[in-house]
Amino acid sequence: MKKPNTFYITTPIFYPNAELHMGNVYPVTLCDILARYHRAKGDTTYFLTGSDEHSTKVVKMAEKAGKSTEEFLEGTVGSFKTLFGALDISYDQFIRTSDREVHWPGAVLMWNKLVEAGDIYKKSYSGLYCVGCEAFVTEKDLIKGKCHYHDTVPELLEEENYFFRLSKYTEKVKDKITSGELMVMPDSRKAEILALLDRGLEDVSFSRPASKNPWAIPVPNDPTQTMYVWCDALVNYISAIGYGRDDAMFETYWPADFHVIGKDILRFHAAFWPAMLMSAGIPLPKTILVHGMILSGGRKMSKTLGNVIDPQILITEYGKDALRYFIARHLSTFEDSEITPESYKDAYNANLANGVGNLVSRVMKMVVSYDISYEIVKGENKLIKEYSAHLDRFEINKAIDIIFTKIGELDAFIQTSQPFKTIKTDIKKAQTDIVYLAQELHAVGEALAPFMPETSASIMSLVVSKKTPEKPLFERKA
Numbered sequence: 001m002k003k004p005n006t007f008y009i010t011t012p013i014f015y016p017n018a019e020l021h022m023g024n025v026y027p028v029t030l031c032d033i034l035a036r037y038h039r040a041k042g043d044t045t046y047f048l049t050g051s052d053e054h055s056t057k058v059v060k061m062a063e064k065a066g067k068s069t070e071e072f073l074e075g076t077v078g079s080f081k082t083l084f085g086a087l088d089i090s091y092d093q094f095i096r097t098s099d100r101e102v103h104w105p106g107a108v109l110m111w112n113k114l115v116e117a118g119d120i121y122k123k124s125y126s127g128l129y130c131v132g133c134e135a136f137v138t139e140k141d142l143i144k145g146k147c148h149y150h151d152t153v154p155e156l157l158e159e160e161n162y163f164f165r166l167s168k169y170t171e172k173v174k175d176k177i178t179s180g181e182l183m184v185m186p187d188s189r190k191a192e193i194l195a196l197l198d199r200g201l202e203d204v205s206f207s208r209p210a211s212k213n214p215w216a217i218p219v220p221n222d223p224t225q226t227m228y229v230w231c232d233a234l235v236n237y238i239s240a241i242g243y244g245r246d247d248a249m250f251e252t253y254w255p256a257d258f259h260v261i262g263k264d265i266l267r268f269h270a271a272f273w274p275a276m277l278m279s280a281g282i283p284l285p286k287t288i289l290v291h292g293m294i295l296s297g298g299r300k301m302s303k304t305l306g307n308v309i310d311p312q313i314l315i316t317e318y319g320k321d322a323l324r325y326f327i328a329r330h331l332s333t334f335e336d337s338e339i340t341p342e343s344y345k346d347a348y349n350a351n352l353a354n355g356v357g358n359l360v361s362r363v364m365k366m367v368v369s370y371d372i373s374y375e376i377v378k379g380e381n382k383l384i385k386e387y388s389a390h391l392d393r394f395e396i397n398k399a400i401d402i403i404f405t406k407i408g409e410l411d412a413f414i415q416t417s418q419p420f421k422t423i424k425t426d427i428k429k430a431q432t433d434i435v436y437l438a439q440e441l442h443a444v445g446e447a448l449a450p451f452m453p454e455t456s457a458s459i460m461s462l463v464v465s466k467k468t469p470e471k472p473l474f475e476r477k478a
């Protein structure tokens, strides 16, 4: 049994066939904020991210690049890790589904459990297959005969497949979601998945001929077939924490507190995955959290539209904490939201350069110039106490707002109390006011830790050591 005060959070696993974009960096940052918050609270925390590597697309891309698949993946996964490092993402594990020691035993065990439950059967299947989705698609997934995600015409494919009896679980999954035993947030996504379940689920292909998909995990006891996506990719959430190889670790962390996903993979996580888990006799995750999409200029970012915003460029130009700040505060957690180079710069200048950065410079300048002495009192941090309730409900925007409201109040306090003037007329009052500011600034620094870890550490260190920053924490951008 999982103990209370244990927290397990996962990001989707990413396809290593392209550079990561804002849409990937976004859920990873949200998860990192939550993981840092829970660790600071003293919870036994595990934060998982990773890559989904058994796609035929990866094999094709490697060929195109003149590399072996392994070599190609090393490069791409390496660049993912570099980017996550540049953003201070504190994952505990980066799982790779091609990892035969860590991942494969769990996938094989899950397959065998599904077989034992009588939920896997073989049949000849012919259907429309979208290479982009790596999935058989049905007529209702198409718009004018084209995949609605990829805008390509799917190909007709006939082959032997193992199928999973997903249809058998329609009502059971629906009950779990309706009863709240499996939470789907926000409500709009819960309604969407319930409507899908109302229409019924069809059995789903779980394998492909090994000849067509040789790079994937072999189906146990049938070398002619390899696993196709679901029993491979989705199982990462349990294989990573020991399913199939380390029972003690699995018992410690499962069930997951949050699976954070995008809406394009909702049905896989809120229908396929719970059905598989029920078939295998494994408890369900607690919450599936569906984040909004990031748009630029009202459109989904795409290379063709030329509105792609590269997270690496934002980090280089503005720093990692600025990107973490923007994601936490200016992208709505659940709704679609907008980022443009202009909106990013405006938010940066208004809230980081002129906001927290300026406050730190002003307060510390007074501390140093007037040689103010104090001891920082370590106690309950009211800001953290106040934002906890929000973070527990995944209300990241509201949580960080509390800190920035405080920053505004401290600015206003300087304006009204004017310690830089009263220092000449009422030194006692000026000293008291500046000590108050330093103490509050330290609290702001501490509260910022899950959101902006580097800034948090800088602020606390400056206040404790009574120093002015050598350069502004956030240089104003013209």
Ligand SMILES: [Zn+2]
Binding pocket: 130, 131, 132, 133, 134, 147, 148, 149, 150, 151
């Ligand atoms: Zn597609």
